[in-house]
Amino acid sequence: MARRLLLGLVQTIAVVLLVFALTEALPGDAAVALAGDQPDPARIAAIREAMDLDRPAHERLADWAAGLLRGDLGTSLTSGRPVAQYIADGFGPSLLLATLTLALLVPLGFGLGVLAARHEGRLIDRLVSSVTLAVYAVPEFALGVLLVTVFALKLAWLPPTAVGYGTDLVGHPAVLVLPVLVLLSRPVCSLSRLVRAGMVDALASPYAAHARRYGVPGARVHYAHALPNALAPAAQQLARTIDWLLCGVIVVEALFVIPGLGTVLLNAVAERDVPVVQGLAVVFGVLTVVLNLAADVVAYRLTPRAGVAA
């Protein structure tokens, strides 16, 4: 496990360095981005100097890394506010969305998967499979627009955006319904298909047949023998999904005006606000490493056979 942890640490550092290098490689820096369509060269030079952008890249990287070791994520180039505050502000809405989605995703994904596996080849299985495949093929943005048009604008059941509610989303639960539906749509499909496939494989395996021959009841074979087999890949898929939920909900946040981490990232990249982008990269990097670590542990516990094989 120590080696796995060390690997995670190295991965995080690599992500941060890569982000820094890529941001440096982008055409134009924060000063050019800020000057916009008033690119007066003297003004750009003044902005650059005031932002310390005239210093060499490696010095800026070193300063920032030193701050990081003290737990200081730095200061935004554009607003002068601490990066930690950006992340703290954006974390709430993203975490809320992710938690809600996950809370619904697990029972739904497993339920649908098990349902399809138990009726393998029959009408229910074919129905679940084709619907999940179809929904999976719809991009989030299109689905979001569709749901808003039908449920918010035509039927007026739900609000179309969370505009003006800021971070107080819990106080207005109705605004969460459509975003969570959109976020849920694709992970549910991939998860249920994974669970189904894992279970179908397990049920067809010799040990399941063996268990049946010994007179083990069908339900026990399904849930105690076959289902755990599907759990390991599903747990890993879940870890990736949480990652995606926290880091990649940009589309949903933009569409429904939810001020989460995706929005913070989008603005920071557009403004070349390097400290904020780096701060987010660290947070996302650590999160990804920790989640995948956890998933590996879970997978290891669930399938001792994997340990033997490794």
Add this chain to the structure above:
Amino acid sequence: MYDERFPGLRRRGFLAATTGAAALTLVGCGGGTDDKAGTGGGTPKRGGRLRAAFAGGGASETLDPHLANLFADVARAKALYDKLADYGADLSAQPRLAEKWQSNKTLDRWQVTLREATFHDGKPVTAQDVLHSYRRIADPKQAFRAKASLEPIDLDASRATNARTVEFVLKRPTAEFPNVLAAFGAYIIPEHAGDFDKKPIGSGPFRFVSFTPGRSAVFRRNEDYWDGAPHLDEIEFVVANEESARVNALLAGQVEYAHELNPTTARAHEGRGQIEIVRLRNSAMQAFCMKTDRPPFDDKRVREAFFLIADRGELVAGALSGAGEVGNDLFGKGYEYYAAGLPQREQDLDRARALLKQAGAEKLKVTLDTSAVAAGFTEAASIFRDQAAKAGVTIDVKTGSKDSYWSDILDGGTLCCYRSGAMPIEAHISQRLLTDSTTNATQWRHKDFDALYQQAQSTRDKTERAAVYERMQRRLYTEGGFLIWGFADWILGTSRKVRGVETKAPANTLDWARFDKVWLA
């Protein structure tokens, strides 16, 4: 430490501001406002909270009025603060906090008398506050946007002659000095101003209530406003960067005012009775910009040929989805001093071909720089490429980076897409067409043209001045570097109960995003 530097300079802010300066004319409540104001609008009603959705700058937003860059910033600054003057619908300066202004004979000393007005904390607006505000903007260590506009003022020599009179000493004669007072971002703050984001104090129509960067700002009516208290109890600015989110929020009644809509959205909802669509005409100039100092555009016959290649109607229909008007290669259609008498230029491919032949530029190949940095840019480029092909000119369209586009095209390339927001014609000339202009994208440098500008600025008589401006525009029309093919509408939507939205004000003029005159029916 960064706080003292550039808190709040934002990329999109700048873009928007510049674009907006020229382009944002609030045209009131869509087609309906005008009619309604006349017929069913009735008398203004007091009360209510209006929620207005703008594209914003995210978590980096600030309420410091001198940092205003985005439309959202300007709308908020306008609610909390005042300028000495502001632009009317024709981009001429109208008195605001300045009650009147008067110059000496040589136009290099101006007496500005302030009206009686108070800040939100009850202290009067004084000449000292004005000088403090201008000195803050002009601080050489800062990069406030209005700094360049205030450049003609010698602030060390300027002084307060009494509590309500400022004597501005200028570095040179400036007939258009009131434009400086109306400059973008030149707001008056009190000398004792503190933290702008926590406790902003202005003299504007609304008082501060709350503000969360990138989300919401709530302001309450200022009962003591010198121009009459607003009708609304409260105004809330919310931020939604996606156009579809702004429209949806408006349709569902989550907001009553949505800024910056697409032409397609406008068409879908215009006249349907659900919401009102407002089109602010002549808000954004759309152009191709030819570098006049290098081949092939250093030959004025080639420039003229390009003027004749453009089918402006097709460009407006295609690149602006029809939401705009054709241009005549001159900036500022409908603004004060615009040379409206010049004949509208039409496509003439035969003459264009003949001119190119004369110039020895047959089989010409040019690279046209464009980028997705502004709406319609890439479309305009490909439409113009096809038009040029008919005249035997091969245009190679090159799409550049969005983030560094404006700085890339300033000196690089030979031909590029260009746009600008509303500003007085004089400001367009001084910022872009003089030898020492800082953003001279056409590389137009002519001593006699500079001299004409100086002549206009030292001419007291307005009619004579207009004649000088006409001479300059005639020159630009004949052989300038800006192929100005259109002026885009600025489109916004309001709920049906919103009244009093001005429909004639281009973006960034006084009556655009002016919520103290709006009421809820």
